[in-house]
Structures are given as structure tokens and as C-alpha cells.
Amino acid sequence: MNYNFRQIEAKWQQYWTKNQTFKVENDSDKPKFYALSMFPYPSGAGLHVGHPLGYIACDIYARYKRHKGYNVLHPMGYDSFGLPAEQYAIQTGQHPAITTETNIKRYREQLDQLGFSFDWSREVRTSNPRYYKWTQWVFIQLFNSWYNNQTDKAEPIESLIAIFEKEGNRSVNASCDDDTPVFLASEWNSFSEKQKQQVLLKYRLTYLADAEVNWCPALGTVLANDEIVNGVSERGGHPVIRKKMTQWMMRITAYAQRLLDGLDTIDWPQPLKDSQTNWIGRSEGASATFKVIPTGRNDEGSHQIEVFTTRPDTIFGASFMTLAPEHELVAKITTPAQKSEIDAYVEATSKRSERERMADVKTISGAFTGAYAEHPFTKAPIPIWIGDYVLANYGTGAVMAVPCGDQRDYDFAKHFDIDIPNIFDGVDISEEAFADKVNTLIANSDFLNGLRHKEATRKVIDELEKIGQGQGKINYRLRDAVFSRQRYWGEPFPVYYDADGMPQIIAEGHLPLELPEVEKYLPTETGEPPLGNATHWAWNAEANKVVANELIDHKTVFPLELNTMPGWAGSSQYFNRYMDPHNAAAIYSQEAIDYWQDVDLYIGGSEHATGHLLYSRFWQKFLFDRGVAPKDEFAKKLINQGMITGTSAFVYKDVAQNKVYSKALINGKHVNPIHADVSLIDSSDELDVEAFKKWRPDLSKAEFILENGKYIVGREIEKMSKSKYNVVNPDQICEDYGADSLRLYEMFLGPLEQSKPWNTAGITGVHSFLKKLWKLYLAVDDSEPTPDNLKTLHKTIKKVEEDIEHFSFNTSVSTFMICVNELTAQKCTSKAILGPLAILVSPYAPHIAEELWEIMGHTGSIANVSFPQLEGKYLVESTKAYPISFNGKMRFKLELPLDMAKADIEAAVMAHEQTAKYLDGRTPKKVIVVPGKIVNVVG
RNA sequence: GCCGAAGUGGCGGAAUUGGUAGACGCGCUGGAUUCAAAAUCCAGUGGUAGCAAUACCGUGUGGGUUCGAUUCCCACCUUCGGUACCA
Structure with a gap:
């Protein structure tokens, strides 16, 4: 009886479905x-x-x-x-x-x-x-919550309103928008409903904001930071520009610290934790306020610039300030004389796409506003510049520039010929900035002179607090996440807009709010998202149902939100x-x-x-x-899990003639490598030339120059992709070798976490293993197992169990192969051995295991049978073949009892005839004996 | 640039706490079986030299620690992944 995997696999797949084995x-x-x-x-x-x-x-x-x-x-x-x-x-x-x-x-x-x-x-x-109802439900919970920094957790919005009513918001320590105004209880209580809602939006964990977003014109939607790779969209590679839009946001920044701390409590791969840590980007430092010196412009109030710095200890080295071109103060402080220059610069940067800005990091550009800020301690005037090396959405969008201690500030200062005061003791800064925190003392810095980085930082924060111009601060790179997408195929927001234009939530009981039908899936002519095409997309707040748009009266029937949620909503x-x-x-x-x-x-x-x-x-x-x-x-x-890469195949076409050369013949010739579909290549890299000609008709007339009568392709490891013609799908492999072979082979390829190339050639190895396994059971009987049988079995149990616990699946496949090779050599037919072996194999190759289990006379699935118990007694050895090495080199083996004492082992080794040969008359200096492991003779 | 992962035969890989480097499989070579092929089975297979026994070399490179290093330490090179003017 042959191993008929097609029949076996179909049979058990049906069995599992019918019996709901895995329910x-x-x-x-x-x-x-x-x-x-x-x-x-x-x-x-x-x-x-x-x-x-x-x-x-x-x-x-x-x-x-x-x-x-x-x-x-x-x-x-x-x-x-x-x-x-x-x-x-x-x-x-x-x-x-x-x-x-x-x-x-x-x-x-x-x-x-x-x-x-x-x-x-x-x-x-x-x-x-029925599923996205609950995605909408979570959105509602976020909308109805705020983050209390005091208790360090999210709380219902009602508790916040209660505080506002009693004491205003002065005492509230919450994660909220930067522009949240301070108000008293009396003020809150006199706010209109709209004003109240506007204030609450600044606290909700999901909120509407006019955000600078990544707009992708080609896709017609905004993208989150993690959906952009190298300045273009992750999907499609389209350019992305910055644009201001009203969007739903997620206040993930409230959780920045806890997302960081939580990483210590979970067993996740270190590289993954590292990339989350970097993405969150915590940096410790101080915020400092610089007053802008009034220039006498009549529309000018008193302005101040807040900066974040990780090096407050270098504050006396600050010789200028740089604002992001988008910074709101730019327009307010620029002097008339500098206005045209500043306007031109701001205009120029806004036109540059993110990609361009990233492409030339080297070019230094900027402009002087004409305004000056006052140094908090020296009171000296400091020129205020703008420059696109300062990012609007990191920190405060403003930098206290310390050219002697920061290379970018240094380059900027050199370029615009700005003063570079040195505040480091005994450090040369004539060529580059000195960013080292450890190997110097602070100098030329008033009360910080002679201090090290750490003490100076502490001291300057104290002093800033004393004069009310700063404090210690922790900053995160993580931004609040944009949660709106201008797409059709996503979850609708359970939101409509009232007469004031304020968002209102649809009550839980009326969820799900289902996607409407639309004629077209493109944005509307007026630029609204695709849901703007729906004719039936208005909310009747009395009947609590979706109604036709023409019924909108802003009294009981209101327009619904047109954006949908992003791809990550449903998977969260x-x-x-x-x-x-x-x-x-x-x-x-x-x-x-x-x-x-x-x-x-x-x-x-x-x-x-x-x-x-x-x-x-x-x-x-x-x-x-x-x-x-x-x-x-x-x-x-x-x-x-690692990526499985493809093994692409190439033929080499002569650039000048219609000739295609086999791989070994391309030396010295000017050839173009052309991808060949991997299905046209056999296991020894030979191309089926006729099939290839059919596949690439444009090369059907080409002359194929063979080596030894064969056309051999070149091979290269690349990402598996349609365009590279190196995709292998599982269907054909299941057809040719079966699912059990595929499962085993994927595991056998190498460690789970590593990326590795796919090469179909090797699958015959695991397939013939399954055939050998099958043969073992053809004569299964109730005979007594031999000690060798038991040793092989229990050795396998031990190794396979350890391997699974360590997720080392590749090595357990090897172990099965060794086990089957040994049992075959031992001519083992004992059910007492083959039964447990079938269970060991069943997680890896479940179909054949079920069939073998049935052949041995069991009824019911093997899936619920207990794992075989390791019995160490079968593995106990009485002797050991000691490797005897001389100066670390293994020369011969010597079988000795395992319980032999160290001194006796040494004596046995020294007495051995081979020892004399390798010592060649020398007297050993030392003999290292590690019982149970090795003997090393030194000298 | 920064962060991370990885470099071992022709190939995928093994060596779990510093103790016999190359398990297992592919491929290749020779043989058995066959009219022939496929399939199957047996033997061999890191490199160099040698008929052989054997010797020397050998885990990216160069150093170091050690009786002993693929494994630990230092410096460097290469490949892949992530990130990027983050103040």
C-alpha cells in the first residue's frame, strides 16, 4: 500500500470539518x-x-x-x-x-x-x-473619554465635566490640545452648548482637529505616518504633500509613556520593541521660554517663543533661534524690512514636497525675521531666524540654537555667518560642533561654569523655574494619529453634525451604522470623500435612522460624517x-x-x-x-516569522544580437538579465527553452546558446513578487507532494524568525521522509519494543518537546528524520513505539498522523490524544566515547565508563597507545578532564 | 548617519550553559535494480596534498581572553531590515 497523500488529506480535512474537531x-x-x-x-x-x-x-x-x-x-x-x-x-x-x-x-x-x-x-x-459595529463602539468609548494625567488613566468625560462645573480647568492635569484655554467654573457654566463641546473636543481621546496631514493626491486620501515610506505612500509609491484638513484624531500621545513602559512586561522580539521605542521617541530635557523683544510694530503684542531642548545646560551657548517656517509667530514678529525675504522663503518651503525636503538634507537654507529674542539669563538679544531644518510638528517647532554643541545649528551658523560662542572648557570648535555630553565641563556660562552636563542640567532647570521661564520636560516624537480616511471601503464614523456643526455621536443602541451604497467610489466633484456620493446618508436624530440627504433640515435630520476609518481600526x-x-x-x-x-x-x-x-x-x-x-x-x-524570499531566475540576452546565453557563457559579453518564470526551471537550474519561448514570444526567434546541451539560468534571491516571476503558490505543491510535505518543508527551511529563500528542489527530501514514515507502519504489530527502539523513541520525544517549546521547528523535522532512519534500520514494528511517534509527528504532519493512528486501530482523532511522556530511564548511558584532544585538537576517541573518576580517566588516557604517539616523547604540562564531556592533553 | 538582525561546505541549515565544527536534507559522484527511465536502495561527498594511513588549513576579516572559541571581549568589513534634519 502506497502513501496516497491526496486521498488521506482530503479524507481527514473532511473528517475535521464534519466532527468540528477544533471547535x-x-x-x-x-x-x-x-x-x-x-x-x-x-x-x-x-x-x-x-x-x-x-x-x-x-x-x-x-x-x-x-x-x-x-x-x-x-x-x-x-x-x-x-x-x-x-x-x-x-x-x-x-x-x-x-x-x-x-x-x-x-x-x-x-x-x-x-x-x-x-x-x-x-x-x-x-x-x-456585525463586526464593525464594535469598532464603532470603541470609537464612541474613546470619544466619551479623557486622559487624566493625575490618575494616569482614561476616565469618562462626565468626570471632567463635573470638575469644570465646580472648579474650571485650572486644576485639571490632562492630555489635551496645546491651545486649550484656561477658564473658571463660572465661565464654563456660562459657555454656550457649542462652546462647551468645542472645549471638550480638546480633551476627548478621539477628537476633530485642523491637522497638518499627509495628503496623497493620487490616492485621494490622507495617510498616517506609518503608511508613508521614504516620503511616498506605502501602497503604490505615490507622492505625499502636507495639507491642513479637519480630521478625526486619536490621542495616542496620552499613552506614550505607558506604551513605552509596557514593553518591559511583554515577551516580544527586541528589534520590534526597539522600533516601537524609537517610534515613540522619548527625550528628556527642558522647555524654556524666550521673550521676543518688541520692535515697535503697532500690531505687535508681547510674544514669547517656547522651545524644547535636550541640552538646557548649553543655554549660554545659544546665539540664535530658529523657527519652523510654518510657526505661527513668523508672520507676527517679522520686521517690515525682512518681510519680503521671509514671505518668499515660507512660500518656497510650503511648495517643496516632503520627499524633496528629505532628498536634500545637505542644503542649508533659512531667512532672518529681523526680530530678536531676549536670552532668559544674559538678557542679550538673540536673532530669530526661520529654517526648514526645524520641523513644525516636533517639539514646539522652535529651536534654541546652540551652534557649538549641535552640528545642524553649527552648519546653519557657519552658512549665515552667525556668532558661535564656545561654552565648553578646553574644546576646539573651529571645525565642528561638540555634541559629547561627558568629556568636558561647561564654561563661559555664568552660574554653570565648571559643572558637568548632569549637574548643569539640574541647575539650569532650577534657575529657569525660579524666573518662571521654563521647566524640566519630557518630549515624545510620537504624534496623535490621524483617524480619518477619504475612502469608501472602511468603517463609517457613528457621527453626524448638528446645527452648530459640532459632531454628535449616534447612540450605541443604533449601531452599526452601515456603509451606504454609492454610484461611484471616487471623491465627489467638490472634493468630498466618496461617501459624499451617497444620496441616502443623513441622520434622523428622532427616528434614529439613516435617511435621504434631501431631508436634511439641521433640526432633526443632519448630515453624516463622510470620512471612514483607517485600515488599522478593525485590527486593533x-x-x-x-x-x-x-x-x-x-x-x-x-x-x-x-x-x-x-x-x-x-x-x-x-x-x-x-x-x-x-x-x-x-x-x-x-x-x-x-x-x-x-x-x-x-x-x-x-x-x-521571517520572510520567505523568492529565487528569481534569469536568462541573459545579448544587447546587440538576438542571442540568449547560458549562464556560464556570459563572461565578457554585454548582456541584459531578463526574469524567467520560475515554473519553467527544473531543480538543476535548467530552463525549458521551448516553454520559455512560448511564454516570451518576443524571444521565440532568439538563438539560445547552450552549455553541455543545456540552458542554465542565473539565480538570485529577491522578494517574492509577481513582477519578478518568482512567486510559488502552495496549490501546486499540495497537488504534487501534499499539505503535510509542504508544512514540514516550510518548517525545515530554517529558523522561523529568519528570512530565507524558497527553493522547491528540497521538498523531495521531506516528501521521501513521509514515505519512509508510512512504510514503518505497514507491518505494525504488538511486538515488544527493544531497548534500541525505546532509546530512539525517547530521545526523539525529548528533543521534539524541547524544540517546540523553543519554537525551533526546523530542528525537530531533522529529529523526525533521524528517528525514522533509526527505526527503519532497527526494523521496528512495535505499536508501543510507532503509536507515540505518530502523536509526536501529528502537529507537524496532521493528515498522515491521523491515518496512521487509524491504521493502528484507534478510533477518533489523534488531535486530542495526550503527548507521549518522556521516560529518562531509556536514555541513561553507562559509557561515553570520550573525545581525546591534544592542545585542543581532537585526535581519537576512547570509550570509558561514565562513572569513572577524573584521576582514573586521566590514567586511562595516558596509558593509551595512541597518546604516546601524539605526545611524540613530550611530557604533558597538564591534562584537563571534564567528566562526561572531553579530555584535553596540553603540552 | 543612527538603531537592529545576520555572515558556517556547491545550497538550506545544525552544533540549546565555552568542550568531537559541518547533524538532517538538497545537490553532486559511484554502484545495485531496470530493456530504458522514473521511483527505490547502498556507498561516498568542507578544502589542499597523498594510492593510503595521515597531515595541514577551515565558521566574514584582524586582534584578545582560555587547556579549549562558530559560541565570550575589542576593532573592522559585507548583506539585509527599520528609521532619518527629532532640537
């Missing part, structure tokens, strides 16, 4: 384990072999935990809102929901084929109204929703989350480091503050 309940006497793979965006291209890598690893671990007696939650779903379906809708008019549905179906087929132990009854789709809570996915009354029940708590193992790509994984942590902490989630970190352990 999991929310209550159990067993301990819980939550294993989660990041859910995919269902793209039209389907899965390629790189996608399942993390899923397979996670599935192995989930199945292992099931064997170990855990109640395992292992769900899967789809992040099904997103740009590609919408772009397709724009091109073809097909509703994104239809495209999405088709793609999901294809994904599901591909996933089912691979034998995952997902509980599909818990599937979620972010674009399903999905892991909790899996715990209770069909709950219509709540995001999840208290019992469900009390039972499952959090994710024990989360596997996914590192590209989500500063997007999904940061936003999710933010929402989780918020829900924790509001008592909705029991843990303030959602995933205890996270693993980034």
Missing part, C-alpha cells in the same frame, strides 16, 4: 491557551508559499498545546477592509464587498487545503457590519472579539474575556511593528482603563 468552548476544566496568527488581508492574488509560514508554526504550537492538555483557542479571520478592493471598484465599478467575498472564498480554499486546526466557527471579518481589537465573536449585545462577554484573558502566542510579520502592534496596544490599554479588558497588554508573547 473550542469558552469554559473548560483545562487550562486555557490562546494561539493567534495575524489575520490576512484577502488580496486577489491569493496565498503564496510565504504566507503560511507563520500559520504553520502557530498551528504546530496550537496542536502541541492541545496534546498537552490545554483548551486551545486558535481562530482565523480576515482584515477585509482595504485599498485594493476599492481601487478595483474604482476601475470596474464592482462593489468592494463582492471582490472581498470572492477573495475570501479563495483564501479559505487555500487555507483549508493546508490542514490548519482553526476554529472556523469564530471567524471574524472586519468589513462585516479583533483578538479580543474572537473570544466571543457572535455576541450581539457586547463587544465580548465578561465571562469570555475573564476566561481567555489575553493572547498567549501571537505570530505575524515584523512590518506591523509601528502600525497595528502599536495601535492595538493603545486600544487595549484604553479598554483596560475603562474596565472593558482585564489586561493592559493583549499579547504575552509575540514572534515575527
Whole structure:
């Protein structure tokens, strides 16, 4: 009987579905384990072999935990809102929901084929109204919350209103907009409803703001910082410009410190933690206020410039100030004489795209405002410049420039011939700035003279506080996140605008607010987002339902928000929703989350480091503050699977003639490498020339110059992508070798976290392993196992268990191969050995394991059988083949009892005939004996 | 520039606390089987020299610590990922 993987795999996949083998309940006497793979965006291209890598690893671990007696939650779903379906809708008019549905179906087929132990009854789709109802619900909770810095957590907005009514906002320490005015209780109480709402927006955790946003004209939408790579959009690579727009924002900055602190409590990869740390960008320093010296302009009040600096100790070295060109004071302080120069400069920078600005970092530019600020201590006038090296959205958008201590300030000063006072003792600054904090003392700095960096910093902050012109401050690079997108295929905001134009929330009971139908998926002619095309998109606040736009009267019927939520909204809570996915009354029940708590193992790509994984942590902490989630970190352990890269193939076309050379023949010739589809190449890099000619008709007339009668292609490792013709999808491999072979092979390729090239050639190795495994069971019987059999089995149990616990799946595949090779050599037929072996293999190759289990006479799935117990007694050795080395070089082996004493080992080695040979008459200086390990003779 | 990861045979990789470098698999070479091929099985396979026993070299490079270093320390080189005028 041959190993008929097609029949076996189909049989067990049907069995698992029919018997709901992997359906999991929310209550159990067993301990819980939550294993989660990041859910995919269902793209039209389907899965390629790189996608399942993390899923397979996670599935192995989930199945292992099931064997170990855990109640395992292992769900899967789809992040099904997103740009590609919408772009397709724009091109073809097909509703994104239809495209999405088709793609999901294809994904599901591909996933089912691979034998995952997902509980599909818990599937979620972010674009399903029953799901996004709860995304909208979280938005409402954020809208109705503020961040109290005193208690360091989010609180209901009502508690803030109560404070305002009693004592105004002077005593409130909250995360709020910078321009929040100070008011008394009496003032608050006399505010109009609109004024109150405007003030509250400055405190809400999601709020409307006129923000400088990254506008992408080609995509017709704004993008978040993490959606922009190298100044162009992550998707499509379109240019991005800066634009002021009214947008929904998320006050993630309120959580900056806690997002940083939380990293210490979770077992996530250090590189991922590092990139979150850098993204949050905490820096410690001081804020200082510089008064602008009045110049007698009649429209000029008293202005002051606030700066943030990490080097307050260098304040006496400040010889100028630089404002960002966008800084609001620029227009107010510029002198008439300098106005035209400043205007021209501001105009020029606003036109430069972010990309241009980044492309030439080297060019120094700026302009003088004509105004001066007063140094807080020396009272000396300091010229105020503007320059685009100062960023409007970092710190205060203004810099106290200390050219002797900061290279950019130094370059700017040199370029514009500004004074560079030296405040470092014994340091030469004639060539460059001195940024070292440690190896100098402060000089020429009044009360700071002779102090080190640390003392000077402390002292200057004290002095700034005394004169009321500054204090110690911690600054973060992290910005509040733009939460509006001018797209159709996303979650609608549960928001309408009242007669005052203030946002009003649709009550929870009326959710979900479902996406309206539109004729076109493009922005409207007036530049409004695609929802502006909907004719039925107004809110009747009495009937609490969506009605036609023409009924808008701003009394009972109001316009609805036209923006939709960004891609990361739906993925920021999905892991909790899996715990209770069909709950219509709540995001999840208290019992469900009390039972499952959090994710024990989360596997996914590192590209989500500063997007999904940061936003999710933010929402989780918020829900924790509001008592909705029991843990303030959602995933205890996270693993980034590496990328599987493609092995591209190249043919080499002569530039001048219509000749294509085999790889070894290109030396000295001027050739163009051309991608060849990898499906046309065999395992020894030989090209099927005829098939290639059919595939590239333009080269069908070309002469192919062969080596040894073969055309050999060149190979190169590149990212797997359609355009490089190096994509390998799992379907063909499942067809040729089966899912179990694919699963084993993906694991066998190398360590999970590392990126590695895909090369189909090696799959025959794991496939023949499965065939050998299968053969072992052909004559399975009840014979007594031999000591060798038992030793092989228990050695394997030990290693495989250790490997799974360490996520070292590649080495356990090797271990299985060694085990099967040994048992085959031992002619083992014993059920007492082969039974446990089938269980060991089952997390990796579940289909064949089920079949073998059945062959051995068991009924029911192997998935719930206990993992074999390691019995150390079978592994006990009485002797050891000691490697005997001379000066660190192993020369021969000597079999000695393991319980032999050190001195006896040494004596046995010295007495050995080979020892005399290697010593060659010398007397050893020393003999190192490590019992159980090694003997080293020195001398 | 800064942060991070990684450099081991022809290839993917192994060596879990400093103790036999190259497990396992691919590929390759030779052989068995076959009319032939596929499949399967057996043997060999880091490099150099040698018929061989064996010797020397060998984990990116150069130093160091150690009886002993792929593993620890210092300096450097290369590749990949992230980030970028962050005050």
C-alpha cells in the first residue's frame, strides 16, 4: 500500500470539518491557551508559499498545546477592509464587498487545503457590519473619554465635566490640545452648548482637529505616518504633500509613556520593541521660554517663543533661534524690512514636497525675521531666524540654537555667518560642533561654569523655574494619529453634525451604522470623500435612522460624517472579539474575556511593528482603563516569522544580437538579465527553452546558446513578487507532494524568525521522509519494543518537546528524520513505539498522523490524544566515547565508563597507545578532564 | 548617519550553559535494480596534498581572553531590515 497523500488529506480535512474537531468552548476544566496568527488581508492574488509560514508554526504550537492538555483557542479571520478592493471598484465599478467575498472564498480554499486546526466557527471579518459595529463602539468609548494625567488613566468625560462645573480647568492635569484655554467654573457654566463641546473636543481621546496631514493626491486620501515610506505612500509609491484638513484624531500621545513602559512586561522580539521605542521617541530635557523683544510694530503684542531642548545646560551657548517656517509667530514678529525675504522663503518651503525636503538634507537654507529674542539669563538679544531644518510638528517647532554643541545649528551658523560662542572648557570648535555630553565641563556660562552636563542640567532647570521661564520636560516624537480616511471601503464614523456643526455621536443602541451604497467610489466633484456620493446618508436624530440627504433640515435630520476609518481600526481589537465573536449585545462577554484573558502566542510579520502592534496596544490599554479588558497588554508573547524570499531566475540576452546565453557563457559579453518564470526551471537550474519561448514570444526567434546541451539560468534571491516571476503558490505543491510535505518543508527551511529563500528542489527530501514514515507502519504489530527502539523513541520525544517549546521547528523535522532512519534500520514494528511517534509527528504532519493512528486501530482523532511522556530511564548511558584532544585538537576517541573518576580517566588516557604517539616523547604540562564531556592533553 | 538582525561546505541549515565544527536534507559522484527511465536502495561527498594511513588549513576579516572559541571581549568589513534634519 502506497502513501496516497491526496486521498488521506482530503479524507481527514473532511473528517475535521464534519466532527468540528477544533471547535473550542469558552469554559473548560483545562487550562486555557490562546494561539493567534495575524489575520490576512484577502488580496486577489491569493496565498503564496510565504504566507503560511507563520500559520504553520502557530498551528504546530496550537496542536502541541492541545496534546498537552490545554483548551486551545486558535481562530482565523480576515482584515477585509482595504485599498485594493476599492481601487478595483474604482476601475470596474464592482462593489468592494463582492471582490472581498470572492477573495475570501479563495483564501479559505487555500487555507483549508493546508490542514490548519482553526476554529472556523469564530471567524471574524472586519468589513462585516456585525463586526464593525464594535469598532464603532470603541470609537464612541474613546470619544466619551479623557486622559487624566493625575490618575494616569482614561476616565469618562462626565468626570471632567463635573470638575469644570465646580472648579474650571485650572486644576485639571490632562492630555489635551496645546491651545486649550484656561477658564473658571463660572465661565464654563456660562459657555454656550457649542462652546462647551468645542472645549471638550480638546480633551476627548478621539477628537476633530485642523491637522497638518499627509495628503496623497493620487490616492485621494490622507495617510498616517506609518503608511508613508521614504516620503511616498506605502501602497503604490505615490507622492505625499502636507495639507491642513479637519480630521478625526486619536490621542495616542496620552499613552506614550505607558506604551513605552509596557514593553518591559511583554515577551516580544527586541528589534520590534526597539522600533516601537524609537517610534515613540522619548527625550528628556527642558522647555524654556524666550521673550521676543518688541520692535515697535503697532500690531505687535508681547510674544514669547517656547522651545524644547535636550541640552538646557548649553543655554549660554545659544546665539540664535530658529523657527519652523510654518510657526505661527513668523508672520507676527517679522520686521517690515525682512518681510519680503521671509514671505518668499515660507512660500518656497510650503511648495517643496516632503520627499524633496528629505532628498536634500545637505542644503542649508533659512531667512532672518529681523526680530530678536531676549536670552532668559544674559538678557542679550538673540536673532530669530526661520529654517526648514526645524520641523513644525516636533517639539514646539522652535529651536534654541546652540551652534557649538549641535552640528545642524553649527552648519546653519557657519552658512549665515552667525556668532558661535564656545561654552565648553578646553574644546576646539573651529571645525565642528561638540555634541559629547561627558568629556568636558561647561564654561563661559555664568552660574554653570565648571559643572558637568548632569549637574548643569539640574541647575539650569532650577534657575529657569525660579524666573518662571521654563521647566524640566519630557518630549515624545510620537504624534496623535490621524483617524480619518477619504475612502469608501472602511468603517463609517457613528457621527453626524448638528446645527452648530459640532459632531454628535449616534447612540450605541443604533449601531452599526452601515456603509451606504454609492454610484461611484471616487471623491465627489467638490472634493468630498466618496461617501459624499451617497444620496441616502443623513441622520434622523428622532427616528434614529439613516435617511435621504434631501431631508436634511439641521433640526432633526443632519448630515453624516463622510470620512471612514483607517485600515488599522478593525485590527486593533479583533483578538479580543474572537473570544466571543457572535455576541450581539457586547463587544465580548465578561465571562469570555475573564476566561481567555489575553493572547498567549501571537505570530505575524515584523512590518506591523509601528502600525497595528502599536495601535492595538493603545486600544487595549484604553479598554483596560475603562474596565472593558482585564489586561493592559493583549499579547504575552509575540514572534515575527521571517520572510520567505523568492529565487528569481534569469536568462541573459545579448544587447546587440538576438542571442540568449547560458549562464556560464556570459563572461565578457554585454548582456541584459531578463526574469524567467520560475515554473519553467527544473531543480538543476535548467530552463525549458521551448516553454520559455512560448511564454516570451518576443524571444521565440532568439538563438539560445547552450552549455553541455543545456540552458542554465542565473539565480538570485529577491522578494517574492509577481513582477519578478518568482512567486510559488502552495496549490501546486499540495497537488504534487501534499499539505503535510509542504508544512514540514516550510518548517525545515530554517529558523522561523529568519528570512530565507524558497527553493522547491528540497521538498523531495521531506516528501521521501513521509514515505519512509508510512512504510514503518505497514507491518505494525504488538511486538515488544527493544531497548534500541525505546532509546530512539525517547530521545526523539525529548528533543521534539524541547524544540517546540523553543519554537525551533526546523530542528525537530531533522529529529523526525533521524528517528525514522533509526527505526527503519532497527526494523521496528512495535505499536508501543510507532503509536507515540505518530502523536509526536501529528502537529507537524496532521493528515498522515491521523491515518496512521487509524491504521493502528484507534478510533477518533489523534488531535486530542495526550503527548507521549518522556521516560529518562531509556536514555541513561553507562559509557561515553570520550573525545581525546591534544592542545585542543581532537585526535581519537576512547570509550570509558561514565562513572569513572577524573584521576582514573586521566590514567586511562595516558596509558593509551595512541597518546604516546601524539605526545611524540613530550611530557604533558597538564591534562584537563571534564567528566562526561572531553579530555584535553596540553603540552 | 543612527538603531537592529545576520555572515558556517556547491545550497538550506545544525552544533540549546565555552568542550568531537559541518547533524538532517538538497545537490553532486559511484554502484545495485531496470530493456530504458522514473521511483527505490547502498556507498561516498568542507578544502589542499597523498594510492593510503595521515597531515595541514577551515565558521566574514584582524586582534584578545582560555587547556579549549562558530559560541565570550575589542576593532573592522559585507548583506539585509527599520528609521532619518527629532532640537
